[in-house]
Amino acid sequence: xxxxxxxxxxxxxxxxxxxxxxxxxxxxxxxxxxxxxxxxxxxxxxxxxxxxxxxxxxxxxxxxxxxxxxxxxxxxxxxxxxxxxxxxxxxxxxxxxxxxxxxxxxxxxxxxxxxxxxxxxxxxxxxxxxxxxxxxxxxxxxxxxxxxxxxxxxxxxxxxxxxxxxxxxxxxxxxxxxxxxxxxxxxxxxxxxxxxxxxxxxxxxxxxxxxxxxxxxxxxxxxxxxxxxxxxxxxxxxxxxxxxxxxxxxxxxxxxxxxxxxxxxxxxxxxxxxxxxxxxxxxxxxxxxxxxxxxxxxxxxxxxxxxxxxxxxxxxxxxxxxxxxxxxxxxxxxxxxxxxxxxxxxxxxxxxxxxxxxxxxxxxxxxxxxxxxxxxxxxxxxxxxxxxxxxxxxxxxxxxxxxxxxxxxxxxxxxxxxxxxxxxxxxxxxxxxxxxxxxxxxxxxxxxxxxxxxxxxxxxxxxxxxxxxxxxxxxxxxxxxxxxxxxxxxxxxxxxxxxxxxxxxxxxxxxxxxxxxxxxxxxxxxxxxxxxxxxxxxxxxxxxxxxxxxxxxxxxxxxxxxxxxxxxxxxxxxxxxxxxxxxxxxxxxxxxxxxxxxxxxxxxxxxxxxxxxxxxxxxxxxxxxxxxxxxxxxxxxxxxxxxxxxxxxxxxxxxxxxxxxxxxxxxxxxxxxx
Numbered sequence: 029x030x031x032x033x034x035x036x037x038x039x040x041x042x043x044x045x046x047x048x049x050x051x052x053x054x055x056x057x058x059x060x061x062x063x064x065x066x067x068x069x070x071x072x073x074x075x076x077x078x079x080x081x082x083x084x085x086x087x088x089x090x091x092x093x094x095x096x097x098x099x100x101x102x103x104x105x106x107x108x109x110x111x112x113x114x115x116x117x118x119x120x121x122x123x124x125x126x127x128x129x130x131x132x133x134x135x136x137x138x139x140x141x142x143x144x145x146x147x148x149x150x151x152x153x154x155x156x157x158x159x160x161x162x163x164x165x166x167x168x169x170x171x172x173x174x175x176x177x178x179x180x181x182x183x184x185x186x187x188x189x190x191x192x193x194x195x196x197x198x199x200x201x202x203x204x205x206x207x208x209x210x211x212x213x214x215x216x217x218x219x220x221x222x223x224x225x226x227x228x229x230x231x232x233x234x235x236x237x238x239x240x241x242x243x244x245x246x247x248x249x250x251x252x253x254x255x256x257x258x259x260x261x262x263x264x265x266x267x268x269x270x271x272x273x274x275x276x277x278x279x280x281x282x283x284x285x286x287x288x289x290x291x292x293x294x295x296x297x298x299x300x301x302x303x304x305x306x307x308x309x310x311x312x313x314x315x316x317x318x319x320x321x322x323x324x325x326x327x328x329x330x331x332x333x334x335x336x337x338x339x340x341x342x343x344x345x346x347x348x349x350x351x352x353x354x355x356x357x358x359x360x361x362x363x364x365x366x367x368x369x370x371x372x373x374x375x376x377x378x379x380x381x382x383x384x385x386x387x388x389x390x391x392x393x394x395x396x397x398x399x400x401x402x403x404x405x406x407x408x409x410x411x412x413x414x415x416x417x418x419x420x421x422x423x424x425x426x427x428x429x430x431x432x433x434x435x436x437x438x439x440x441x442x443x444x445x446x447x448x449x450x451x452x453x454x455x456x457x458x459x460x461x462x463x464x465x466x467x468x469x470x471x472x473x474x475x476x477x478x479x480x481x482x483x484x485x486x487x488x489x490x491x492x493x494x495x496x497x498x499x500x501x502x503x504x505x506x507x508x509x510x511x512x513x514x515x516x517x518x519x520x521x522x523x524x525x526x527x528x529x530x531x532x533x534x535x536x537x538x539x540x541x542x543x544x545x546x547x548x549x550x551x552x553x554x555x556x557x558x559x560x561x562x563x564x565x566x567x568x569x570x571x572x573x574x575x576x577x578x579x580x581x582x583x584x585x586x587x588x589x590x591x592x593x594x595x596x597x598x599x600x601x602x603x604x605x606x607x608x609x610x611x612x613x614x615x616x617x618x619x620x621x622x623x624x625x626x627x628x629x630x631x632x633x634x635x636x637x638x639x640x641x642x643x644x645x646x647x648x649x650x651x652x653x654x655x656x657x658x659x660x661x662x663x664x665x666x667x668x669x670x671x672x673x674x675x676x677x678x679x680x681x682x683x684x685x686x687x688x689x690x691x692x693x694x695x696x697x698x699x700x701x702x
Contacts (some may be wrong), residue, residue: 040356044323047355048427051348069337070330084325086217086287089224092321094303096224097275099312100268101154102304103235105248106161107472107694108269109409110172111276112300113179114153116293118146120183122207122284123200123291127190138207143281150277151270153179158269162262166680167689169407169472170622173615174669174676176300180293181666187292188662196552199289209286220286227275229341232314244268268571276300299329301476308473309356324349346484353477354459357469381525383646385533386599386640392536392635393591394617396543399626401457401584403547404577405560405692406464409475412614413482414456418589419596420486421452423604426505426597427493439510445505445597446590453589454582456482461581465574470695483611490604506602510595530598532590536635539587543628556580560690563697573697581610587661591617616642619672625679627687641667 051061072083093112122142123664133141157175160166191198201207202273212218235241241434243264246254251261283295302324310316327349393409401408408414425448460478463469491502509530516527547553558566559576567573592610596602600609620638624630645664 043355043358044352047065047352050351050355054347054351059315066334066338069333070327073330073333074326080329082215084322085221086215086476087329088223088321089217089316089326090283090287091299091303091306091325092298092318093220093224093227093279093282094276094312095306095310095317095321096227097272097279098303098307099231099310099314099317100235100241101272102301103248103312104244104265104268106158106269106272107169108154108157108172108264109169109304109472110153110157110175110179110273110300111303112296112298113172113176113301114150114184114273114276115280115283116176116179116291117153118150118280119291119295120186120280121145121149122276122281123190124186126200126207126284130201135206136608139285141287142207143278146221146277146281146284147274154269154271154273155266158266160677160680162265164677164680166676167622167693169409169694170618171673171676173409174619174622174673177615177669178666178673181662181669183291183293183295184662184665198285200291201289207285208289212600216289217282217286220282223278223282228314228318235314238487240267242263282455293509301479301620304476305353305473308470323352327352329357343666346480347418347488348483348484350477350481354463354474354481355366357463357474357477358467378521378702380646382528382641383643384636385525386529386594386639387642388635388639389529389533389536390591390595390599390613391539391617391620391638392631393532393594394588394614395620395624395631395635396536396539396589396628397584397589397591398617398621399584399624399628399631400556400587401581402621402626402693403556403560403690404580405690405695405697406461406467406577406581407471407475407694408457408460408478408584409472409618410456410460410478410482411475411617412611413479414453414585414588415592415595415614415617416482416486416610417456417592418449418453418586419592419610420490421589422446422449422501422593423505423596423602424448424489424493426502426602427500427604430502430504435438436504438504438511441502441505442508445509445593448590449593450586453592456588456589457582457585458578460585461578464696465577465581466700471696479611479614486610493604500604502597502602502604505597510676511596518673530594531597532594537632540628540632547628557690559637560692563692567697567699573699577697578679588617589612591641619669622679622689623668623672625675638668641671 048067052067055061055063055066072080074080094115097114098111100110122145125138125142125145129138129141153175157166157168157171160171161168181203209216209219235244243254243259246257246259247261247264254261254264279299280295284291285304288295306317306320306324309320394415397414398408398411422445426441426445429444431440433440456478459481460474464471507533511530513527517523519527545553547557555566555571556576558569559571559573559580563573566576591613595610595613596604616638619632620634623638624634642665644667
């Protein structure tokens with residue numbers, strides 16, 4: 029690329045130093061603390077004593093293991109965003125063998141069975157999207173994302189079965205310690221560290237020196253070139269994802285046997301997403317991955333030290349980490365219940381619909397905003413972070429207005445909250461646009477970094493508003509946003525189901541209609557679609573590709589932010605609390621874009637269908653007059669993701685042009701290549 033390795037290292041080092049300067053400004057002006065003192069405390073979080081250092085090595089080995097697993101897939105340009113699910117499935121398999129065969133097998137055979145079972149389960153979870161990709165070119169980014177949530181629901185279901193009447197699964201085989209790694213050098217996770225060190229060398233050699241590694245590189249550079257050279261692209265795709273999933277499954281085994289001695293939906297702890305950033309920034313070099321993993325784990329561990337030393341909240345680390353990641357990403361890119369009577373069933377049906385419509389409205393805004401963005405060819409996986417920014421900015425501005433005005437007015441509160449939510453979300457979209465359009469940073473990695481940053485900003489500043497309380501409220505804004513339509517809302521069942529919501533519910537429907545008209549009937553909308561399908565052709569036709577991409581990304585982000593605002597000030601009754609609910613809704617919005625095949629009008633009924641599927645577990649027992657076990661509800665909750673995967677597969681198989689994603693989705697545009 030015209031730059032030597034020392035030059036690349038120097039650029040990265042300068043980027044990190046600049047990021048630390050920006051972080052220092054954030055620390056000083058927001059918290060009033062001495063940045064050097066804060067950095068010193070963060071340093072002590074890892075290096076204060078050997079115990080903390082060993083904890084850092086434990087967390088580093090887990091993150092690095094997942095990064096190693098994703099490296100071959102990413103080098104092949106197969107965007108495996110399903111590491112989280114592959115880890116969970118592998119860990120669950122190990123846990124099941126550990127529990128049900130722990131007393132039947134000798135320890136060496138038990139470890140072998142756990143390891144092989146985890147590897148096989150992870151490989152299977154990687155094989156499924158790879159097979160559909162190789163056969164019908166199904167979008168692997170979206171497919172693997174949905175597989176994460178299917179895996180999460182399966183783990184929730186199985187752990188509910190395993191724990192029986194207990195309130196939590198707890199430590200597995202606590203009495204016998206069957207399936208636990210032995211203590212070596214004072215720690216059970218020493219074997220984890222050793223295994224990951226070996227994997228680091230093996231994967232480096234595999235990718236750099238083996239024939240299969242060469243095939244992966246050629247396929248990643250150009251599938252057509254690979255075919256011309258006689259390489260079986262389908263076989264390479266499936267084989268590489270088997271390897272990627274197998275190592276993620278092995279990581280699940282290491283977590284269960286060496287780190288946690290249990291399994292839960294939180295066992296992966298977001299490592300599957302963080303490792304995407306690690307693998308991409310390291311350019312698939314496993315030794316560089318170790319350095320980047322260390323940096324991220326160092327920041328994470330320093331967060332707890334900041335919280336205890338300065339009485340700050342741990343979300344400060346998300347902001348600090350997000351800023352550093354943004355700078356590195358920029359430098360890495362060249363500027364080129366019970367049985368009911370019939371009447372109760374009727375009431376349950378009404379309640380189900382009334383729960384589904386507001387829920388669907390949240391993800392409808394996210395899906396509509398992401399549809400606008402994706403129509404330009406930008407795949408923004410930062411939707412959850414943007415919705416966080418919009419939700420918090422809207423709430424914070426309304427809260428500040430209500431607590432400062434002598435006689436706060438509901439209409440004024442609406443204007444302030446909407447304006448601040450849209451501006452904050454568009455600012456997040458602008459960050460993404462600058463990095464991915466101007467600096468041509470990888471869209472997947474940048475989006476995930478934006479999710480981390482947005483969540484960190486919202487939760488960090490949200491703690492100041494909470495001021496020690498479990499939640500904070502903006503009651504006047506809530507009343508204004510959730511006001512029902514007078515008279516009509518009182519017309520019996522019809523009034524309840526159709527007219528008893530806040531104005532943003534009806535605004536979402538109107539927005540979907542307007543966007544459909546814009547994309548299909550206006551010159552600007554057709555230009556936008558042309559940019560997403562073939563930016564080089566659009567550029568040659570005189571369309572300003574960069575301008576359209578920037579505008580669609582920022583406007584789309586603003587629409588997503590309204591979804592976050594609606595969640596806080598209407599759906600959640602004007603209450604802000606530091607929970608992860610908005611993140612889950614953001615991913616559902618991404619899923620809805622696929623489900624609706626990038627058509628705004630489909631988002632209307634699709635969003636409400638998702639809402640009904642999501643809340644099905646709560647109302648199905650009363651509707652059918654049955655009692656549903658708790659572990660079955662976990663499976664029911666994964667239905668939106670399963671349906672999305674099915675739609676993605678069917679769309680890929682049918683290959684109807686009008687149902688396909690934009691042809692240039694997720695790809696950077698290089699103007700000089702016209």
